[in-house]
Amino acid sequence: MTNIVEKLLTAIRGGARELGEAVVDTQSMRIFEQEIRDSKNGVAEAKEGLTEIVARKMAVDRKLNQLKEDISENESYALKALEKKDEALALEIADKVAKLEIENNELKQEALTYEQQITLLKGEIKRADKTIAEHERELLMVKTRESVQQATQSVTQSVTMNQSSIGTARESLERIKQKQQKEQDKFDAGVQLQKEMQDDSLDEKLKTAGIIKEKHTAADVLQRLKNSTYQ
Amino acid sequence: MSLLSDLSHQLSEAEVNGHQFNCLPIQGEQEVLRVEVSGLEEIPIFVTVTSTQILCISYLFTQQEIVTEKEAELNRYLLELNVPMPLSSFALVDEHYVIFGALSCGSKFESITQELIALATNSIETLQALEEFIK
The missing domain is CATH 1.10.287 (Helix Hairpins)
Structure with missing residues (x-):
């Protein structure tokens, strides 16, 4: 056989x-x-x-x-x-x-x-x-x-x-890269947002505790006006 | 092939690990199911059912798309990659470089979806890893 x-x-x-x-x-x-x-x-x-x-x-x-x-x-x-x-x-x-x-x-x-x-x-x-x-x-x-x-x-x-x-392999590759870039951007944006929100809440706590002051208040403006008038 | 149309129906309604399956049956002498795995849709998978197995094939690139002087190096590289790559293997179909997985006709649906996701993932990762070989 x-x-x-x-x-x-x-x-x-x-x-x-x-x-x-x-x-x-x-x-x-x-x-x-x-x-x-x-x-x-x-x-x-x-x-x-x-x-x-x-x-x-x-x-x-x-x-x-x-x-x-x-x-x-x-x-x-x-x-x-x-x-x-x-x-x-x-x-x-x-x-x-x-x-x-x-x-x-x-x-x-x-x-x-x-x-x-x-x-x-x-x-x-x-x-x-x-x-x-x-x-x-x-x-x-x-x-x-x-x-x-x-x-x-x-x-x-x-x-x-x-x-x-x-399409060609090259085209597929480009599409893959674009998608991954988009996903990366989305991820980065998320991280950024997260960070900003954390910073904000820390600021808030510090202000409440009186450790830092609001940078720009009505009192500041009034003081500035008074200073310019009486000089 | 009723197995393939059954599979097509089941896949259309399935969601596995956040992936959905977009199916397009292609009629012909032998029925073929074109499957796109959501999130990995850049490289579609072609599924056929034969008397002994379910064959899942992805087309990576053609011989003409390879940087000519790197062809031998690529072939060697693919042979070396074949065993460590989970669940999928490389092959040549005419001038097409393909990546494929074969399952028994008696496979559970979960095994088929696992195979499709693994194949799509492997295809995309392979194409990226082999970028330097592509024109």
């Missing part, structure tokens, strides 16, 4: 930017999507197969346990027959034990085969799941790039159509 990301990069380098010029053609996208679907079906089948094998192995394990019990049971019978010096019976039981042991070995082999199959299948499923996830991520990247390309094309079109409403 070709590396989609590599295709993307080649397409970008090659300048496949015009609207409608798909980065990866729709046909190969469809094939890719089909391949992902097939892989998913394959994994689903493998998982079903795994379940069946696990079930079979469980049945074999059960049988093995049963055999183990049977063998030890028959062994104890054989020992009891020997205790009673019944050689013939002991031999008969031993024969049965031997047969059970052969069956036991066969089943053990079977269980081992299932065990190996399970490990193998689990590994394959894990690998396939990883590959599918990778491919889905790649597909998402391609699709995202496609839609982003469409989106940016639309935006660029509307930007170029309304170029006058956006």
